[in-house]
Amino acid sequence: MRTNQPRTVYLSEYRVPAFLVDHVDLRFELFEEGARVHSTLAVRRNPEFPGRADALELDGDRLHLEAVRLDGESLTAAAYDDQGDKLVVPGVPDRFALDVVTWIEPQNNTRLEGLYKSSGMFCTQCEAEGFRSITFFPDRPDVMARFRTRIEADKSAYPILLSNGNDVDRGDLDNGRHYVTWEDPFPKPCYLFALVAGDLVEKNDRFTTCSGRDIDLRIYVEPRNASKCDHALDSLKRSMRWDEEVYGREYDLDIFMIVAVDDFNMGAMENKGLNIFNSSCVLASPDTATDLAFQRIEAIVAHEYFHNWSGNRVTCRDWFQLSLKEGFTVFRDAEFSADMGSATVKRIEDATLLRTSQFAEDAGPMAHPVRPASYMEISNFYTLTIYEKGAEVVRMIHTLLGPELFRKGSDLYFDRHDGQAVTTDDFVTAMEDASGRDLRQFRLWYEQAGTPVVTVRDEYEASTQTYRLTLAQSIPDTPGQSGKQPQHLPFTLGLLDALGESLPLRLSADESDAPTERVLELTESEHRFEFHGIAERPVPSLLRGFSAPVRVVYPWTRDQLMFLISGDSDGFNRWDAGQRLAVDIIQELIEKPEADIDSRLLTAYRNLLADTEPDQALVAKMLQLPSEAYLIELSAQPDVQAIHRARTRVLEYLATALRSELLNCYRRNTDNGPYQLSPQAIARRSLRNTALAWLLHINDHEACELALAQYREASNMTDGLGAMKALVNSEFAEEREQVLVDFYQRWQQDPQVVEQWFSVQAASVQAGSLERVRALMTHPAFDLRNPNKVRSVIGVYAGQNLSEFHRPDGAGYRFLAEQVCQLDDLNPQIAARLVMPLTRWRKFAASHGQAMKQALEQVREKTGLSRDVYEVVHKSLVGE
Ligand code: B3K
Ligand code: ZN
Numbered sequence: 001m002r003t004n005q006p007r008t009v010y011l012s013e014y015r016v017p018a019f020l021v022d023h024v025d026l027r028f029e030l031f032e033e034g035a036r037v038h039s040t041l042a043v044r045r046n047p048e049f050p051g052r053a054d055a056l057e058l059d060g061d062r063l064h065l066e067a068v069r070l071d072g073e074s075l076t077a078a079a080y081d082d083q084g085d086k087l088v089v090p091g092v093p094d095r096f097a098l099d100v101v102t103w104i105e106p107q108n109n110t111r112l113e114g115l116y117k118s119s120g121m122f123c124t125q126c127e128a129e130g131f132r133s134i135t136f137f138p139d140r141p142d143v144m145a146r147f148r149t150r151i152e153a154d155k156s157a158y159p160i161l162l163s164n165g166n167d168v169d170r171g172d173l174d175n176g177r178h179y180v181t182w183e184d185p186f187p188k189p190c191y192l193f194a195l196v197a198g199d200l201v202e203k204n205d206r207f208t209t210c211s212g213r214d215i216d217l218r219i220y221v222e223p224r225n226a227s228k229c230d231h232a233l234d235s236l237k238r239s240m241r242w243d244e245e246v247y248g249r250e251y252d253l254d255i256f257m258i259v260a261v262d263d264f265n266m267g268a269m270e271n272k273g274l275n276i277f278n279s280s281c282v283l284a285s286p287d288t289a290t291d292l293a294f295q296r297i298e299a300i301v302a303h304e305y306f307h308n309w310s311g312n313r314v315t316c317r318d319w320f321q322l323s324l325k326e327g328f329t330v331f332r333d334a335e336f337s338a339d340m341g342s343a344t345v346k347r348i349e350d351a352t353l354l355r356t357s358q359f360a361e362d363a364g365p366m367a368h369p370v371r372p373a374s375y376m377e378i379s380n381f382y383t384l385t386i387y388e389k390g391a392e393v394v395r396m397i398h399t400l401l402g403p404e405l406f407r408k409g410s411d412l413y414f415d416r417h418d419g420q421a422v423t424t425d426d427f428v429t430a431m432e433d434a435s436g437r438d439l440r441q442f443r444l445w446y447e448q449a450g451t452p453v454v455t456v457r458d459e460y461e462a463s464t465q466t467y468r469l470t471l472a473q474s475i476p477d478t479p480g481q482s483g484k485q486p487q488h489l490p491f492t493l494g495l496l497d498a499l500g501e502s503l504p505l506r507l508s509a510d511e512s513d514a515p516t517e518r519v520l521e522l523t524e525s526e527h528r529f530e531f532h533g534i535a536e537r538p539v540p541s542l543l544r545g546f547s548a549p550v551r552v553v554y555p556w557t558r559d560q561l562m563f564l565i566s567g568d569s570d571g572f573n574r575w576d577a578g579q580r581l582a583v584d585i586i587q588e589l590i591e592k593p594e595a596d597i598d599s600r601l602l603t604a605y606r607n608l609l610a611d612t613e614p615d616q617a618l619v620a621k622m623l624q625l626p627s628e629a630y631l632i633e634l635s636a637q638p639d640v641q642a643i644h645r646a647r648t649r650v651l652e653y654l655a656t657a658l659r660s661e662l663l664n665c666y667r668r669n670t671d672n673g674p675y676q677l678s679p680q681a682i683a684r685r686s687l688r689n690t691a692l693a694w695l696l697h698i699n700d701h702e703a704c705e706l707a708l709a710q711y712r713e714a715s716n717m718t719d720g721l722g723a724m725k726a727l728v729n730s731e732f733a734e735e736r737e738q739v740l741v742d743f744y745q746r747w748q749q750d751p752q753v754v755e756q757w758f759s760v761q762a763a764s765v766q767a768g769s770l771e772r773v774r775a776l777m778t779h780p781a782f783d784l785r786n787p788n789k790v791r792s793v794i795g796v797y798a799g800q801n802l803s804e805f806h807r808p809d810g811a812g813y814r815f816l817a818e819q820v821c822q823l824d825d826l827n828p829q830i831a832a833r834l835v836m837p838l839t840r841w842r843k844f845a846a847s848h849g850q851a852m853k854q855a856l857e858q859v860r861e862k863t864g865l866s867r868d869v870y871e872v873v874h875k876s877l878v879g880e
Contacts, residue, residue, distance in 0.1 A: 005874070006376045006867040011320040017138055018053035019092075020046045021145040024190075026135070028115075030122055030153040030197055034105045035115060036066070039135040041145075044095040055090040056098070058136035059129070061114070065136070069099035087136040100136050109133075110785055110826040118263035119222065121198025122158070123276055125269055128319055128378045131190035141189035141316045142421040151197055152179040158197040160220060164188070164272045166254060184272055186252065187419060189315055194271030196220065196259045203229040207237050207251070210244045215251055220259045221283065224749075228283035231294060232258060232301050239302035242336050247410055249309045258282060258301070262751055263786050265829050266382070267300050270307035277304070280752050280788055286675040286716040288753050291682045293717075298340065303333040309414060317421045319378045323370045323446075324424045326382075327390020331398070334391060342617040342679040344571035349621075351546040351572070354392065356630045358384035359551070362451045363633075364840050365876035367478035371424050371446040376871035379829045385449070392549040393445045397428070399490040399519060399547055400442070401435045409434035441523055442488040449478040452487055454522070456554040460537040467495065467534040472526040473550070479875070491520040492547035495531065495538035500567030506532045517544065539563055544570040556580060558600055565604050571618050578604060578622045582650070586631060589646035590639070597653050605654055609661040611668060617683040623690050625651060628802045637845050644765075644803035648697075655694040666691040666706065675716045689722030696730035704732050711739055721756055728764045736767060744781075751788070754781045758792040763800040770804065770811055773797045784823065787830050794819050798837045805837065806844075810851030813838060817855035820869065821862045828866030835859060835869060839876035853880065 023042040028035055043056060065082050068075045070089065081088040089098070109116035114133030115124050124130070132139040149163040155178040161170075165184030172178045200220040207215045217236055219229040236256070243249040253273045264278035281300045284293055310332060311325035338346045361367060361384050368381065370390045375381050398406045413430035424446050432439050457470040471491060475484040494517045495503045502516035509532040520529060539560050543552050556577075561584075564577035585598050605623065613619050628647060632638040655662065669688040671681070692710065695703030707723045707730075714720035724743055727736045740761065747753035758776055761767045776782060776793050783789050798805045798816050805812040816838060823831040838859075841852035857880075859865070860873050 006870055008374050008376050009378075010374045011318070011371070012373070014318050014320075016048050017046050017140065017143050018049045019043050019056050019138065021138060021143055022187075024137075024145045024147045026147065026149045028149070028151045028153075028195060030106075030151065030158065032107065034103055034107070035122075037102045037104060037135045039100045039102075039137070041098045041100070041137070043092070043098055054092075055088050056092045057138075058087045058089075058100075059132040059139040060085060060087055060102075060136040061129075061133040062104075063133065063136065064103040066101040066103055067099070068101075071096050072099075085132075102135050104134065111829070112263055112265050112787070112827060113829065115195065116263070118261045120157075121196065121200065121261065122153075123198075123259065123261050124193065124195045124271075125265065125276065126193050126271075127191040127269060128322075129191075131193055134193075137190050139190055140318065141191060142318065144187040144189050144315070144419070144421060146187050147184045147193060148181065149183075149193075149195065150179055150181040151195060152177055153197045157199065160196070160198055160200045160202070162194075162196040162220070162257060162259065162274055164192070164194055164274050184253075186272060186313070188272050188312060189421065192270070192272045192312055192315075194269070194274040194276055196274070196276065199223075200259070201226050203233065205233045205237065207240050207256075209240070209250045211250060213250075213254075215240075215253075216255045218255065218257045219282070220257065221279075222260075225260060225279070225283050228285045228288070231284045231289075232277075232282045232297055235298040235301040236305060238298070238340065239305040239336060242302070242339065243306060243309070243332075246335070246339075247309070247332070247407070247414075249414070251308065252313070256305075258304075262788070265787055265827070268304045270304040270311055272308070272312050275304045277301075278788065280755060283752060288717055288747070288750055290718045290721055290756070291677070291685060293752075294677055295337070295341065295682075299333050299337050302336045303329055306332045306336075313419065314414060314417045315421045317423050319375070319381070320371055320373070321423050322378075322381060323386045323390030323393075324422065324427055326387045327370060327392075328394050328427065330387050330391035331394040334395075341682075342615075344575075344615070345617050345621055345679065347545060347572050348575050350388070350391075351576075352627075352630070353384070354388050354546075354549055355551075356627060356633055358388050358549070359451050360629075360633045360840065361385055362389070362449060362478065363476070363843075365479060365842075365878070366836075366839065366872060367449045369447050369449045369481075377832070377867045379868055380832055380871055389549055396445070396490055396548055397431050397439070397442070399492070400439075400488075400521070401431065401437060405435040405437075406431070439488070441485075444485055444487045448475060448484045448487065449481055450475045450484065452489065452548075452550040454489075454491065454543070454548075454550045454552050456540070456542060456552060458540060458554075460534070462537075465532065465534050467531045467538055469493075469529045469531070469540065470526060471520070471522055471529070473522055474525065479878070486523065486525045488521065488523045489548040489550065491522055491542075492544040493518055493520055494541040494544055494568070494570060494573075495534065496541060496563070496567060497536060497538055500563070500569075502569055503531075503534060503538055508532060519547065539567075541568050541570055541573050543573075545572045546576075558584065558598065562600055562604060565622075566607060571615065575618065575622050579626050583626050583631065583634060586626070586643075586646045586650055587634075589649060590631075590635075590642045593642070593645065593649075597650060601650070602654060602657050605658060606661060609658060609665050611665075616687065617679045620683045620686040620690065623687070629800075632802065636843075638843065639845065640802055640806040640848070641808070651694065651697050655698045655700075659695065659698075659700065662691040662695050663702070666695075666703075672715075685716075685718045685722070689718070689726070692722065693726045693729065696726040696732070699731045704730065704735060708735060708739070717753070717756075721760070725760050725764075728760050728767050731766065733766075740767075748781065751781075755788050755792040758782070758789065759796045762793050762796040765801065765804060768797060768801045768804060770797075770807070770815055774815070785826055787827065790819075790823065790830055790834065794834060798834070806848055808847070810848075810855070813852050813855035814858070817858045820859050824859075824862060824866050824869050825864070828868035831866065832868035832872050835872055839872060841876070853877070 021041050025040040027038040106115040113130040151161040161180040163182035168183045169181040201223050203219045205217040258275045260279045260282045262279045267281045268277040310328045409431035412434040452475045455472045459468050504514035505518045506514040561577045561581040568574045631643045669684040711723035820835045838852050841849045
């Protein structure tokens with residue numbers, strides 16, 4: 001085990017920087033064997049720093065220092081201290097220019113952080129702390145500087161040279177080299193710095209802003225991807241318009257650029273004026289990308305664009321405030337997606353992600369508040385809690401204030417803090433100041449980890465026509481936090497009568513014009529609400545629209561759930577009732593595998609398939625059974641094999657009983673028209689693919705023919721992949737293999753499609769055995785250095801093929817540990833994400849949990865373990 005444990009960084013230790021940097025002049029000389037970086041910093045003392053610091057300290061990581069000059073004078077090695085991770089220059093004046101020259105090797109950078117090479121081009125990723133592996137710098141977001149960047153490279157290999165801002169100068173140099181100089185007029189933290197050099201083609205468009213400014217929009221891609229940029233460009237224009245209309249935010253530079261790169265740790269990065277995207281999150285055409293990919297691309301393009309205000313113009317003071325930009329921006333992109341498509345479906349998708357994965361994170365060893373109090377490695381905190389729960393927290397403020405006051409609050413926030421690096425507290429204060437609301441208790445959402453549980457009790461008193469609702473909240477203990485205080489949360493409620501009519505919610509007997517939906521505000525550990533003039537026992541519709549990120553406990557009867565599935569006016573709660581009914585029935589089968597399956601589920605699904613429901617997008621969602629991951633999350637001590645068997649049995653029961661309805665649904669939704677991305681068209685393809693998948697689950701021969709025909713005739717990837725997926729998950733082994741071979745042959749030149757081909761196999765119980773997964777890793781298209789390939793094979797196997805990953809012999813766990821160890825040397829960020837499934841070992845029965853723990857211990861033993869993986873493994877083995 002490692003002896004020198006990485007240092008923990010605490011929020012409570014935050015101090016303002018001793019020195020500020022007003023201006024940075026960078027010159028990059030790019031070569032095949034490395035890059036020389038010349039940096040000139042205009043430094044001055046920070047007047048707000050208490051006391052007087054003697055030395056300037058700059059962060060660095062794996063840099064080869066070549067020269068240091070202070071106000072033009074070369075410093076000898078005795079005049080500074082190069083500590084590797086810090087460059088310390090003592091005795092500096094109040095204001096000075098510091099020149100630093102470093103040599104780095106982007107071609108050997110497999111961490112994909114700082115400056116690195118991907119498919120022959122140079123690119124950067126600096127958030128959170130990557131800039132320090134380019135040059136020595138105060139690498140913290142509260143140091144904001146104006147950047148001027150000159151890039152020099154071979155002209156034929158790297159004709160395109162990009163950085164942030166506007167290109168102000170360009171020209172040729174000796175030896176076939178050239179240069180371009182970029183100037184960014186907006187001060188920014190170094191994590192927003194970006195550079196790209198490559199042989200790329202440019203796809204153009206224009207956007208005229210609300211004040212009439214003409215913006216040049218450009219997407220840069222490798223030539224083979226030139227035809228896959230239209231969707232991203234359209235998404236970008238829609239995002240720019242939406243941010244003007246909904247938030248009053250106008251774009252501020254003359255150029256907005258996006259670059260697609262194949263090797264990227266995350267989805268995309270919001271560098272000022274020069275967003276860098278993972279290819280899979282920007283490139284699309286109907287024949288290569290699924291509906292899901294199209295929607296994802298639109299959402300990510302919007303997310304990165306929205307960061308220009310929520311993140312770049314107003315940025316984070318320190319990394320504990322990460323959710324200031326991420327939570328807010330996820331909320332903004334979710335509202336955008338809701339406006340572009342089906343709002344109910346978007347809400348269902350977000351709640352599903354939250355309830356399946358964020359709740360699990362909140363209940364696991366890495367649980368942390370939306371504003372963490374400490375970390376070892378900040379890269380480990382780009383989590384669902386920071387992003388998704390953070391977005392829910394902003395959504396709750398929106399619900400509590402209402403849209404007008406929320407907009408007043410966001411206007412005040414952007415206005416008050418433009419050009420500053422601020423805290424989540426500043427955000428909440430702006431909301432308070434603009435609205436006059438007191439959000440003191442609400443701030444606990446940022447401080448306390450764990451998912452609140454709201455337990456609901458109700459009683460009806462016929463004699464007084466009164467309905468009483470008692471809502472009690474409690475928040476479970478999480479690592480390092482116990483005895484939590486109740487949080488302020490909006491709980492949206494409706495009451496339905498026997499006909500499904502929404503009842504007026506009268507809080508006093510004589511209230512007239514009472515609304516039929518109310519946002520109840522919970523602040524105490526227990527609240528009682530009384531509703532008057534209720535003529536019969538109502539069915540409550542609780543937490544409509546998932547108004548707070550909490551678990552609701554209420555003893556619904558199956559008849560009440562049946563009633564809500566068809567009768568609730570809140571689409572989200574109709575879906576939720578369906579999920580709860582299915583969960584209840586599957587859980588019964590987990591306990592009693594031989595029990596009869598409650599036919600009410602069949603009735604509910606038959607009704608959904610009857611084609612009488614106007615919202616087919618909602619139907620498409622309601623037809624999806626709760627996932628195995630969600631069932632595992634809900635279970636105190638999950639038996640994954642039992643969960644898999646019970647869920648499969650329900651699926652087979654429904655598919656068998658509804659065979660003709662499914663075939664009808666399939667035919668009804670067959671559409672040979674041009675590819676469209678409307679919610680209706682997406683719903684049709686989804687319904688058709690769901691019907692096919694269900695029928696192939698029961699190995700239906702007619703469905704097998706339909707799937708083969710659909711595969712052959714598909715005019716878009718949603719249909720083609722849907723058919724392939726259904727076949728791969730069936731027992732038609734011959735057809736499955738044929739289609740897999742054909743698919744690869746057809747698409748082998750397209751990395752994004754090959755990633756889907758990997759995923760379909762790795763996720764499949766039929767096709768994705770451990771042996772197959774190992775074989776996929778020796779496939780010529782697999783590359784352990786490419787995060788997308790790692791995610792699509794190893795990540796999908798451990799995260800989605802759950803009954804296989806949790807095989808009783810523990811081989812799935814050992815396999816994952818082995819891969820994590822290998823990857824740790826190449827790319828610690830990806831390794832730390834990949835190890836996550838093992839960290840929940842305490843949740844499982846000893847039969848599995850012990851083997852998971854042993855696999856983690858195997859990782860802990862690895863020599864030279866990265867700080868990233870160390871933190872995750874250490875926190876999940878604490879006390880062991
Ligand atoms: N801000 C980036 C995330 C960078 C992660 C670095 N480890 C993407 C985003 O949330 O928009
Ligand atoms: Zn973001």
